[in-house]
Amino acid sequence: MFKYTLLFFVLFSFNPSFAQINIATKNAGEKTGAFLGQQASLLKSPKRQLFPLRIGILPWYFETPVPLSQALESTWAQRLSETQSARFQFKRLSPEILKAASPEPLSYPYPRNLWSELCHRHKIDLFLQTHIEKTSQGFWFNIQFIDGISGKIIKSNQKLLKSIEINELTEFIQKTFNALPASASENIADFAALSDLGELHIETTPEGMAVYIDGQIMGVSPLLIRHLPTGDHQISVRESKTFEYQILRLTSNPSGVTVFINQQNEGQTPLSLPFELLKTPGSYLIEFQSNTNFKADLEILTQPDGVPFQLDQNTLRRSPVTFQQLSNKTYRLQVLGNHPVEVNSSVTIEKDKQEAQQLKITPYKFAKVVIDASEESTEIILNQESKGESPLSLNLSEGFHDLLLNKPRFKRISQKLQLEAGKTYDYHFQLETKSIDTSIFLTPTGEISPHFNISSKLFGLANYKANATSNAMGAGLASLEVDYGWPALGKFYNFLDLGLSLGGYAAVLQKGDQFSTLQGFGGKLQLFKENNAVPVSVAVGGYLNLDTQSIKPVGFISLSRNFFDFALHLGLQTHGMNLNIGYNGFDNLKLGFVVFANSLFGLLTESGEEISTLYGIQAGYRF
Incomplete structure (x- = not known):
């Protein structure tokens, strides 16, 4: 018995604060590195146009009156419209369409918001704008192809004409068409090779953000997305905050220390490292080689400031930074990079809508979010990245964010936040304990749960003797137990809770070929609940075992020591002791294994009988 007690108290003294649980989170460096990789490949393989581009032909614009009939312009526009x-x-x-889009008188060049408005109202990809000026030599004819969603001039061409001649103008236009690239605009993408179902125009401030629809990268904003199936779609826009090195220098005392970066010889100190060497966020191995002792300094200056770096397991520091007095042979430098900005939203594409649907996103307008939990130091994970522990205040971009709260032995809370820029959100979450071993009977524990619990135990691998000279026979026990607890009836200071648990049980005992039933009821008073420093709970209690021969009262002191989702339970009873291990990783299901239970000796045996140590398994469910 002594060795089991000693083992248990050694385990009780172990502090797992250095250990961490992995929950598939990503640190800032991993997220930034992955994002930069996507950005690098973005322009190499953008979504191309799978359908013809829709070109809007604008009326001719004249700086000064030109003696040309409207019939001439109409003939030219009609011929273009009929071009196969x-x-x-x-x-x-028509001019009326222009007036409807811009009530104010227009002057050349037309403002950008005009192109965006026409693009949205009439589902037009590119605009053909014609500008004619009368000169002493004839007519200066200027045409421009303008991207509707961005307002950028894609192609411009000019020609001096002696006279306005339809065939010559048409041929000139067609040559300009042929000079357009296969994908005339990088701001237009077709979602799928389907019939024209829906259309979405996405604009961001600032521009140039990567746009994803349902996880597919579509291009960079502003972006006109055609042939988008009707229904709900998830939209993400992302931007990497890039940075440049201004200084990346290694010095040492004495000088002449050889420097290796990721096993590549970069030279000897004093040494200015190539900026591109550490440009990509990630982990870099720095090695020093010297025949004498040395002290080295690593100086980092970036534009802009504030880029995070971490050397080995030391505290994260932001540029400008100098890591001083480096005397070890090897170091691991984490280049975390500036955190990317990401906004998640959703949109419903409607069927047979005349106008394109618009989505305008301003990622750098934030919402203030305060997150707290009923349990201190609850880990807060946003969009798969650990942000810290509760309570926590954050400035987050508008749109959707995936929130996960995690604390060992408590149910995880997952929630999708929908935020609006400029607003403040205050969230407080009540954490519920996972299913824990709350036993009062036979193998008592120091746990109390505020729920109705049912559990079953099955013991065996024991030998039974009716007396000292009898032959050994098998022995076993099966039980069913119910209990209900109030773990926080009172609170003393910041660490001491007073709880109460009541319950009852029934069991079948097998001794050789004899079977008998047991039943009982009892209670447990929990005096100390786990705190953040020492996850130990202690309880005292007792129960009455109502067997057919006599009533046997049992008193106990029980201790529980938690290791993340596992717990050790030691019960010191008036009839002996028990040691069992429980797994609390499930929300409602509980499992355990009894590794030692001689407490049943005196409880289950009569005078002269002998039962060896019982072992067993236990399972339960929390309602």
């Missing part, structure tokens, strides 16, 4: 092309479809825009 697998790449382009033409639509003529």
Whole structure:
């Protein structure tokens, strides 16, 4: 008995504060590195146009009156509209359409918001703008192809004409068409090779953010997305905060220390490292080689400031930073990079909508979010990245965020936050304990749960003798137990809780070929509940074993020591002791294994009988 007690108290004294549980979270460096990798490949394989581009033909614009009939312009526009092309479809825009989009008088060049408005209202990808000026030599004819969603000039061409001649103008336009690249605009993408179902225009401030729809990367904002199936879609826009090195220098005393970065010889100190060497966020092995003792300094200056770096397991520091007095042979430098900005939203594409749907996102307008939990030091994970422990105040971008709260021995809480820029959100979460071993009877524990619990135990591998000279026979026990607890009836200071648990049990005892039933009821008073420093709970209690021969009262002191999702339980009873291990990783199901239970000797035997140590398993469920 002494060796089991000693083992248990050694385990009780172990502090697992250095250990951590992995929950598939990503640190800032991993997220930034993955994002930069996506950005690098983004322009190499953007979504291409799978359908003809829709080109809007604007009325001719004249700086000064030109003696040309409207019939001439109409003939030219009509001929373009009838042009057969697998790449382009033409639509003529009347002066009335321009006036409806911009009530103010227009002057050349047209403002960018005009292109965006026309693009949205009439589902037009590119605009063909014609500008004609009368000169002494004839007419200066200027055409421009303008991207609707961004307002950028994609192609511009000019020609001096002696006179306005339709065939010559049409030929000139067609040559300009042919000079357009296969993907005329990087701001237009087709979601799928389907019929025209829906259309979404995404604009961000600032521009140039990567746009994802349902996890597929589509391009960079502003972005016109065509042929988008009707229904709900998840939208993500992301931007990496890039940085540049200004100083990346290693010095040492004495000088002449050879420096290796990821096993590549970079030279001897004093040494200015190539900026591109540590440009990508990630982990870098720095090795020093010297025949004498040395002290080295690593100086880092970036633009902008505030880029996080971490050397070995030391505290994270932000640039400008100098890591001083480096005397070891090897170091591990973590280049975390600036944290990427990400906004998640959703949109419902409607069927047969005349206008394109718009989504405008301003990632750098934040919502203030305060997150707290009923249990101190609860880990807060946002979008798969650990942000710290509760209570925590954050500034988050608008849109959707996935929140996960995690604390050992408590149920995880998962919730999707929908935030609006400029607002403050205050969240307080009540954590519930997972299913824990709350036994009062036979193998008591120091746990109390505020729920109705049912559990069953099965003991065996024991030998039974009716007396000292009898032959040994098998012995076993099966039991069913119920209990209900109130773990916080009172609270003293910040660490001491007073709890009460009541319950009853029934069991079947097998001794050789004899079977008997047992039943009882009892209670448990918990005096000390685990705190953050020492996860130990202690309880005292007792129960009455109502067997057919006599009533046997049992008193006990029980201790429980928790190791994340596992717990050790030691019960010191008036009839002996027990030691069992429980697993609390499930929300409602509990499992355990009894590794020692001689407490049943005196409880289950009559005078002269002998039963060896019982071992067993236990399982239960919390309602």
